[in-house]
Amino acid sequence: MTAVTDTSRSASNKPSFVVCEGNEAAAIGVGLARPDVVAVYPITPQSSLVEHLSQMIADGRLQADLMNVEGEHAVMCGLQGVALAGGRTFTATCGPGLAFMFEPYVRTPGLRLPMVASLVTRDLLTPQCVWGGQQDAMVVREAGWIQMYCETVQEILDSTVMAYKIAEHRDVMLPINVCHDGNYLSFGVTRVEVPDQQDVDEFLGPPNTNWHIALDPLRPMGVDPLTGGAGGAGPRNFVRYRKGQVRGMQNALRVIREVHAAWGERFGRYHAPLVEEYRLDDADYALVTIGSMTGAAKDAIDIARDKGEAVGLIKIKTFRPFPLEAMVAALAKVKRIGVVDRSVSFGWNCGPLYQDTLGAIYHTGRAIPAISFIGGLAGADITVEHFARAIALTREAEWGRISSEPVWLNEND
Amino acid sequence: MGKCFSTLQFHTSRCDGCGDCMTACAQAKANTDDQAYSRIHILPKTAGEVVELALCRQCADPICVMNCPSGALSKNGDTGVIDWAESKCVNCLLCTAGCAYAGIVYEAKVGHVAKCDLCDGDPACVKVCPSEAIEYRTAARIFNAYAGKEDMFCRGLSACHGCNSELLIRHTMRMVGPDSVVAAPPGCIPGMGTVGYNGQTGAKVPIFHSLLTNTATMLAGVKMQYNRVGRDVTAIALAGDGGTSDAGFQSVSGAAERNDPILFICVDNEGYMNTGMQSSGVTPYGSWTSTTPVGGQMQGKRTEAKNLPIIMTMHNCSYVATASTAFLEDYYAKLEKAIKVAKTGMAYLHVHAPCPTGWRFPSGITTEVCRMQVRTNFVALWEYDPENGLRFTHPVDRPEPVADYLKMIGKYRHLSEEQIAHIQRTVDEKITYLRQLTVMAATRHPASVH
Amino acid sequence: MRSKYMIVGSSHAALEAATAIRLIDADGTLTLLTRDAHLPYSPTILPYVVSGRSQPDNVVLRDQAYFNDNAIVFVPGATVVSIDPAQSSLRLASGDTWRYDRLLIATGAAPMLPPVRGLTDVPFHVLRSLDDAINLRQAMGQARSAIVLGAGLIGMHTAENMAKADIAVTVVELQSHALAGYFEPRASAIIERTFARNGISMLMGQTLRSVERKGDGCLATLADGQTIAADLLLLCTGVKPNIGFLNGSGIEVDTGILVDDLMRTNLPNIWAAGDVAQARGFWGGKVINGILPNAVGQGRIAGLGMADDAGVTPFAGVVPLNTYSFFGQQAISVGRGSTGSGFEIEECGNEADGVYRHIVLKDGQLVGIATINDFIDAGIMWQLILRGTDLSPVKAEFIANPQLTGRRLMSQTWR
Known part of the structure; x- marks a missing residue:
């Protein structure tokens, strides 16, 4: 369950309701944002998303141009062209597709192009695998894209629309990956509320993707000329651009909060923008989760609470930029932490979210004992039982007794 | 901006002094075979010398006209011909005193001065010359049409001495004009500063330093968005052969298959000349490059170049053509078509760009090298569209030996006789293959036979 | 009235100077004053007007449209009576005064x-x-x-x-x-x-x-x-230069106005060209040779100099030259005859048939050539003299066939 309150809404028109899978919810969200061009190349488990979009365009339900290209690399390149010419774009990919897209993908944030792309997260090869997992998204966590991880099918739809408003905000101008877990969310079917188009139009406003950098004969400029090396003007320019990019990321923390608040106000659904605290205020210890696993984790917390455990939960919605302030505020409330990752940091022998959480703990000024759990690789379920085990282990976390190894939740399934 | 005019060009090295031109001229001007009536004078060879020529040069600043007291001579502002008006001429011969080349002379048989008038733009002498020693050069119309247009690149691009790519892109963008978006993937073209440096641009049109791998696709995206909003913008790639045939090929191929409305120009210098002369997929057999070096075990590149322009025709995209900067009129004609085509479909131009720095030849002979590529059939000039198939635009029926081309260039210096023979064979095979394609096209469309 | 460029005269030297000025300076005010009442014509055409071969209204070298197109003020019927170099001004018979920045005197000559x-x-x-x-x-x-x-x-x-x-x-x-x-x-x-x-x-x-x-x-x-x-x-x-109006101007004259190889007079900002100018002879001295090609060449040099063209080529010197048709026959003469020792003279032809050729060489170079009913290219011969082309390697050939040899030599220089 996500934190939704249906108390106040300012939307003038009535929403409609559909029952659909996560990929279709994403497609509906894209449709509401009215992109100019959608570029598609299929890959499991993203395929149904672009199929839905193609059908919407074929049916005339979405007045976008469809770019059928020969691979994910071309997807990103074509959309860069569209964005530089002033268009709003969308695409979706995952896993090996993302790896193939990598060259233009890493360039997009530097160009400050406010693109929105779904990452239907998938574990990376090898071993050969077509199932969910967040390794793909975690590999690109330092590529400069904003990453928001969805917990529910409804949140996919809502976040996809919100992503455009965040990305195109003048203080941000950065691309966003709206991540939802392959399999569990991509194909999970639920009832979702679809906001009215006119409301969304008013919420988003018209696109303006290239006011700052354009390939437009009316505003001729050299886009991305070479910067010199070895000191002087070249590196100085380069630093200026990099600092701007980093500042855009930090601005995004504020903008994401504002946009989520505005969304809630208009449509009555308040999603936690950066970090969600669940039963945390009186907790002694807590789990940190990300993505769709959070639903099962909350159930496990509830069960533990029923047993008298003072346990809470911290869910990461926005992982990049890292919500340091919100995370520190949450961590400050507890004495022990267990972090559940759906991917691996090969360098640190733990999960990447765990690693970042350690960084945040440093900023609390306290040495909070923390354990790294890794689960859900290759599409595995992280069940309530797995979380119960994680809760139990976290309760016992103490300095000097924490293993240097992560706990592999599905190791003995 | 002054005006340029078509002119006769005489290649003494090709002239055997047969005199057919003089007979043709006499026929055209006096309806006789008597060469005394000719206005072109081929001066026979003397020992150790070459054939010389006495002919009106149609000077820009003609002294014959200045010397004329009767106003009988004038420089025609439309044709550039020095016109002679018989009704005004008083036969004073002062015009002959103004000409250092015997371009206007007294013809005793006709009783007045006579001079070449270029046969109203269709010179009789050119048509009969069996050895192409006299050519009618019409490139002036390019100058007249385009010299006044704005150069879309800034001054001071830092191309190597003798580089024809700079010439090519300046010519190209003059015609394409300001309503365009240029993508230049890594290579010599951005390397010379077209996209700019340290935040400053090198072009007056929007220009993007695209990736080596994505040029065609990102342009397709640009074009798609402008089509969407109803703006007529030419999306043009100025790419090297690496960004087209190797890492860039998937993108180019995809765009061609989709027939994306872009103009893609591949400037083929047969390798990665910008980064130290490494081999690419279109580097010809036998070439020395820094990754196909010459040593005890290896004598330059061991495999053939892929025939990229032909591969492009196999995509059935709207227009494909090859070009050479030594044949700029041919190029302009193709570019003109390509710009039109690129409004609705993909146009691909493959321009051969010999590189003095990377190929090791003197920077002063680049255009000669270009010319020899064509005269030996090492490079064939043709164009293709799905409707009409392939046709030669400058057929060379009596090619010079490819060895004469290879010996101009340092990267072939090491070639053995066998290697040269091999290259000649592959050139012959390639031209035979192209001829078959033209025959196929002609069979399909008899009207397009050339 | 004021003009940046002032040209007095309207025949070949004057017209050529105007052309040259406009090559360099498209905008500077440019005025042509001429005592003649007509649009510009050539004195050379006059015998043909007399014969009826040319109609008086068909001998115009520049029409009013040309002057309009080139922003040239053409003032016919304007006789200059005095020049005041100190004031950079000149006075017309009408009493009008013109001021100039640069002045070209190309007033030609009058019958003697x-x-x-x-x-x-x-x-x-x-x-x-x-x-x-x-x-x-x-x-x-x-x-x-x-x-x-x-x-x-x-x-x-x-x-x-x-x-x-x-x-x-x-x-x-x-x-x-x-x-x-x-x-x-x-x-x-x-x-x-x-x-x-x-x-x-x-x-x-x-x-x-x-x-x-x-x-x-x-x-x-x-x-x-x-x-x-x-x-x-x-x-x-014969004729004598029209220089009477220069009395008291301080402009140095001999038979005509003395000029240097850039057609400059002794006074700044004043040039002279054509039949009124006494310029360097190709073989020395200061001479007047009232032939049309010299007037054209001098006018060009003066005009370029007046417009500050840095590339102006100094005058090569007067070489006598003429082309003359009579009773359907042609006589052509370029250069001069022998004037002393060291000259080689080659004469041939058949006077009875009216064919004649006279070649003068010195030190392997052409000095003069004259022919009758034996067409030679006067322009080529002129260039051979001016350039001092060494004819020694082709001397026999040249003497036998000066036309073909000359053409071949010039074709070589073209390439």
């Missing part, structure tokens, strides 16, 4: 009248202006006989025209042969014979002692005592 007794009492003609030509043509319509005094180009040309108009012509020439400035006696003999065959009486080595009025015409008495009656008297005894 011989010291013949009684001349002021008889009607006579000269031929230097279009009005002269129109008057002469009119007079020829009434005349049955004529005396042409002077066997220079104008005299010979007009004599031929008169003969063709069935007028009995007598040509009286002080020198021993006709066209002495251009041709050796042997060549002149061919020309004179042709004239004689066409009924023209050629009195060479004769002077006119006196003339007196006789009816509408005159009666001339020669130095040897013989008398000739004629309806019409034409004086063609």
Whole structure:
């Protein structure tokens, strides 16, 4: 369950309701944002998303141009062209597709192009695998894209629309990956509320993707000329651009909060923008989760609470930029932490979210004992039982007794 | 901006002094075979010398006209011909005193001065010359049409001495004009500063330093968005052969298959000349490059170049053509078509760009090298569209030996006789293959036979 | 009134200077003042106006549209009477004053009248202006006989025209042969014979002692005592530069205005060119040679200099040159004859057939060439002289066939 309150809404028109899978919810969200061009190349488990979009365009339900290209690399390149010419774009990919897209993908944030792309997260090869997992998204966590991880099918739809408003905000101008877990969310079917188009139009406003950098004969400029090396003007320019990019990321923390608040106000659904605290205020210890696993984790917390455990939960919605302030505020409330990752940091022998959480703990000024759990690789379920085990282990976390190894939740399934 | 005019060009090295031109001229001007009536004078060879020529040069600043007291001579502002008006001429011969080349002379048989008038733009002498020693050069119309247009690149691009790519892109963008978006993937073209440096641009049109791998696709995206909003913008790639045939090929191929409305120009210098002369997929057999070096075990590149322009025709995209900067009129004609085509479909131009720095030849002979590529059939000039198939635009029926081309260039210096023979064979095979394609096209469309 | 560029004169030197100025400076104010009432024409065309070959209204070298297109103020009927270099101004007969930044004097020359007794009492003609030509043509319509005094180009040309108009012509020439400035006696003999065959009486080595009025015409008495009656008297005894208005201006003159190789006079901002200018001779000295190609070349140099063109090429020096058609035949002369030791002279031809060739060489270089009925390219010969082309390697060939050899040499330089 996500934190939704249906108390106040300012939307003038009535929403409609559909029952659909996560990929279709994403497609509906894209449709509401009215992109100019959608570029598609299929890959499991993203395929149904672009199929839905193609059908919407074929049916005339979405007045976008469809770019059928020969691979994910071309997807990103074509959309860069569209964005530089002033268009709003969308695409979706995952896993090996993302790896193939990598060259233009890493360039997009530097160009400050406010693109929105779904990452239907998938574990990376090898071993050969077509199932969910967040390794793909975690590999690109330092590529400069904003990453928001969805917990529910409804949140996919809502976040996809919100992503455009965040990305195109003048203080941000950065691309966003709206991540939802392959399999569990991509194909999970639920009832979702679809906001009215006119409301969304008013919420988003018209696109303006290239006011700052354009390939437009009316505003001729050299886009991305070479910067010199070895000191002087070249590196100085380069630093200026990099600092701007980093500042855009930090601005995004504020903008994401504002946009989520505005969304809630208009449509009555308040999603936690950066970090969600669940039963945390009186907790002694807590789990940190990300993505769709959070639903099962909350159930496990509830069960533990029923047993008298003072346990809470911290869910990461926005992982990049890292919500340091919100995370520190949450961590400050507890004495022990267990972090559940759906991917691996090969360098640190733990999960990447765990690693970042350690960084945040440093900023609390306290040495909070923390354990790294890794689960859900290759599409595995992280069940309530797995979380119960994680809760139990976290309760016992103490300095000097924490293993240097992560706990592999599905190791003995 | 002054005006340029078509002119006769005489290649003494090709002239055997047969005199057919003089007979043709006499026929055209006096309806006789008597060469005394000719206005072109081929001066026979003397020992150790070459054939010389006495002919009106149609000077820009003609002294014959200045010397004329009767106003009988004038420089025609439309044709550039020095016109002679018989009704005004008083036969004073002062015009002959103004000409250092015997371009206007007294013809005793006709009783007045006579001079070449270029046969109203269709010179009789050119048509009969069996050895192409006299050519009618019409490139002036390019100058007249385009010299006044704005150069879309800034001054001071830092191309190597003798580089024809700079010439090519300046010519190209003059015609394409300001309503365009240029993508230049890594290579010599951005390397010379077209996209700019340290935040400053090198072009007056929007220009993007695209990736080596994505040029065609990102342009397709640009074009798609402008089509969407109803703006007529030419999306043009100025790419090297690496960004087209190797890492860039998937993108180019995809765009061609989709027939994306872009103009893609591949400037083929047969390798990665910008980064130290490494081999690419279109580097010809036998070439020395820094990754196909010459040593005890290896004598330059061991495999053939892929025939990229032909591969492009196999995509059935709207227009494909090859070009050479030594044949700029041919190029302009193709570019003109390509710009039109690129409004609705993909146009691909493959321009051969010999590189003095990377190929090791003197920077002063680049255009000669270009010319020899064509005269030996090492490079064939043709164009293709799905409707009409392939046709030669400058057929060379009596090619010079490819060895004469290879010996101009340092990267072939090491070639053995066998290697040269091999290259000649592959050139012959390639031209035979192209001829078959033209025959196929002609069979399909008899009207397009050339 | 003020003009950045001021050109006085409207014939070849003046027009060429105007062209040259406009090559360099499209905007600077440019004015042409001429005493003539007509649009520009060439003095060289006048014999053809006399003959009727050219119509007076069809000899214009530049029309008003040209002046409009090139932003040139053309002022006909403007006779300059004085120049004040200190004020950079000049005054017209009308009393108007013009100020200039740069001035070109290209006022040409006027007929020189011989010291013949009684001349002021008889009607006579000269031929230097279009009005002269129109008057002469009119007079020829009434005349049955004529005396042409002077066997220079104008005299010979007009004599031929008169003969063709069935007028009995007598040509009286002080020198021993006709066209002495251009041709050796042997060549002149061919020309004179042709004239004689066409009924023209050629009195060479004769002077006119006196003339007196006789009816509408005159009666001339020669130095040897013989008398000739004629309806019409034409004086063609040479010209003298129009420099009278320069008195007191400080501009240095000899026979004409003295100029350097850039056509500059001794005073700043004043140039001179054409028949009024006395420029360096190719073989030394300061000379006047009133031929059209020299006027054109000098006008070009002056104009470029006035417009501050850094690339102006200094004058190469006067080389006498002429092309002359008579009774359907051609005489061409470039350069000069031998004037001392060290010259090689090659003569050939068949005088009986009227074919003649005379070549003068010195140190392997061409000095002069004259032909009759043997066409040579005057422009090529002129260039061979000016460039000092070494003909030694092709000397025999050149002497045998100067036309072909000359053409070949120039074709080589072109390549």
